Amino acid sequence: NKELHIVYKAIVQPAYNIRNLEFRFDSVTAIGRNIHELARASFLQKGARYDLDIIKSERARIDAGLKEKGMYFFNPDFLIADVDSAVGDHQVDMFLRLKKETPPKAKQEYRLNEVYVFADYTADTDTSMQVVKQQSRFAGGYHIYDPQHKVRTSVFKRALVFKPGDLYSREMHNQSLKRLVNLGMYKFVKARFQETDTSKQPSLNAFYYLTPAPIKSLRAEVSGLTKSNNSAGTEISLTWRHRNLLRGAEQFSAKIYGGLERQVYSQQPTISTNRFGVEFNLLSPRMIGPFKVKSKGDFTPQTKSTLGYEFFERNTQYTMNSAKLSFGYIWKRDITQEHRLDIVSLNLVQPTYINPDYQLMLDTNITLARSIEKQFIVGPNYNYNYNSLIVANNRPNNYYFNWNIDLSGNIMGAVTGADIKNGIQKNFLGIPFSQYVKTEL
Known part of the structure; x- marks a missing residue:
């Protein structure tokens, strides 16, 4: 029954603070101007404690900001922080700069050149540009590849945020994907951006691949219930859904339902309740009106x-x-x-x-x-x-x-x-x- 007690003593040195902070970027190039603008809201501040996690967060913040400025090929690993800890008195001088091996295209602002939408994409879809350009419909600046014309072009004009000529933005990139998903008629939505050769400025072609979900579906539900007043019942419903009723991504559903409830084991007259009904819903992905x-x-x-319509009957009371x-x-x-x-x-x-x-x-x-x-x-x-x-x-x-x-x-x-x-x-x-x-x- 011997016990051993160990006491650890930690000697912690004083933390290092940032004495000087410098963003070493020129103000001539686009990337230099953008980073200097982003530096106004930097996580790094003079006098603050030196923290590696904050430096990583700052690199990610600058990367996110540059993505909103059209710099599609930029990566946070292209940023490096040089730290001089020899200045003494537990202080450091920090210099944030670009690595020398940063590729030229990572420093350029890209704009959208052409936008292609594959509205009925499957693994067997022919995506060769020659076929796509011949069979696509051009609407609102978009090339809509939908050979069977299953969806009206106005759906994509409303859903897509990007327009040809726009400066690339990660926020607009994500918004377009979410708006396409929220149409409710696609199972998978994927986007790809490809650098294209233009004599005017750095440009990207955007490609959206939309894999449709089953357009029609049928769903049945059966439920049962019991209550403390010795009644029991059941209900059944059948719902038919169409995800693209009028070729405008309209979601239509028709539901028919019915149920009954009976009182059992009671000395009182048997009370029965019956109800059945139908309901139709149409959801359009736009505001329909004079505006x-x-x-x-x-x-x-x-x-x-x-x-909707419903019939309700309680045999000992009323019918409605x-x-x-x-x-x-x-x-x-x-x-x-x-x-x-x-x-x-x-x-x-x-x-x-x-x-x-x-x-x-x-x-x-x-x-x-x-x-x-x-x-x-x-x-x-x-x-x-x-x-x-x-x-x-x-x-x-x-x-x-x-x-x-x-x-x-x-x-x-x-x-x-x-x-x-x-x-x-x-x-x-x-x-x-x-x-x-x-x-x-």
């Missing part, structure tokens, strides 16, 4: 249209039909924030049968009666959603925020002269329409 919207960023705005129609827009500032605006939102609720015994209950309960009365809900509504969890992070705190506002019948009420305070109720298509302002958090 043109030029979007920037990683996401293109979308227009969503919905049409409902229909809905909506038209609105969806757009995102970034991946964590989403806006939804339904300019038109129509909901029609109409009971077709009420059990006499249940009607007696409704006569004494105004809240319950309101829930199934004939009504027409019309009006715009807006939803804002923020979710920081969408992006993987190591933050100790993440946030979720959802806000919805519904303005039902207010515009129609102002036009028709409806006034609930004075008991003036107006109808639309023979059905009273609801008026309220509702907000939810």
Whole structure:
């Protein structure tokens, strides 16, 4: 049972600080001017502690900045930091410069020359330039190679950020890829840039290879449920989807569903609930309207249209039909924030049968009666959603925020002269329409 105790004593020398910092680049060449401009926001500062990790981060920062200035072939390894530690008093002089072996093309600003889009790319696609130039459609400065004309050229004019003649930018490069992916009709999206010979200036040809996902799909879902009131049920749904309905990357879905619920092991009369319905959705990758919207960023705005009908029956209480129609827009500032605006939102609720015994209950309960009365809900509504969890992070705190506002019948009420305070109720298509302002958090 002998024990041994070891005590380590660390003698740490004082840290080195940066006495002088110099960016040794000329102000004549493009790369020199760009680096001097980027140096204004440098991670390296006089008087700061010498840290190798910060030097690496500074090289990566300069590389990212130069990529936004058209320097496609630049690499952070072309930068080197010379450190003189012989100045004494635990200080260093640091000089940041380019390596002598840096190739000339890494110092040049490149612009886009021609942009080629292979809209239906597979491993068997003939990508020889002779065939591509003969069979491509030229639109908006892009060469669209789509021999069967499966997709309209306007889709790529909206999705691609790069234009011929633009200075190369890594941000625009990534944005174009994300916008193509977010169209929802491509399984794989790849970009390649190739240096091209021009007598005017250093140039790149861009090639986008788009491999389509299955255009049509069919999905079936079956679910079951049990409740504490001795009821059990099931629901089945069938959804058919088309990813390019009108050759404009429109995503269309048609869903039919049905379900039933039965109360078992009960001495009371058996209560059964049946419902079935259909729903159609059309999502277009642009804003459809009398105005043109030029979007920037990683996401293109979308227009969503919905049409649906549902039949609901509870055998001991009532039978109800409902229909809905909506038209609105969806757009995102970034991946964590989403806006939804339904300019038109129509909901029609109409009971077709009420059990006499249940009607007696409704006569004494105004809240319950309101829930199934004939009504027409019309009006715009807006939803804002923020979710920081969408992006993987190591933050100790993440946030979720959802806000919805519904303005039902207010515009129609102002036009028709409806006034609930004075008991003036107006109808639309023979059905009273609801008026309220509702907000939810």
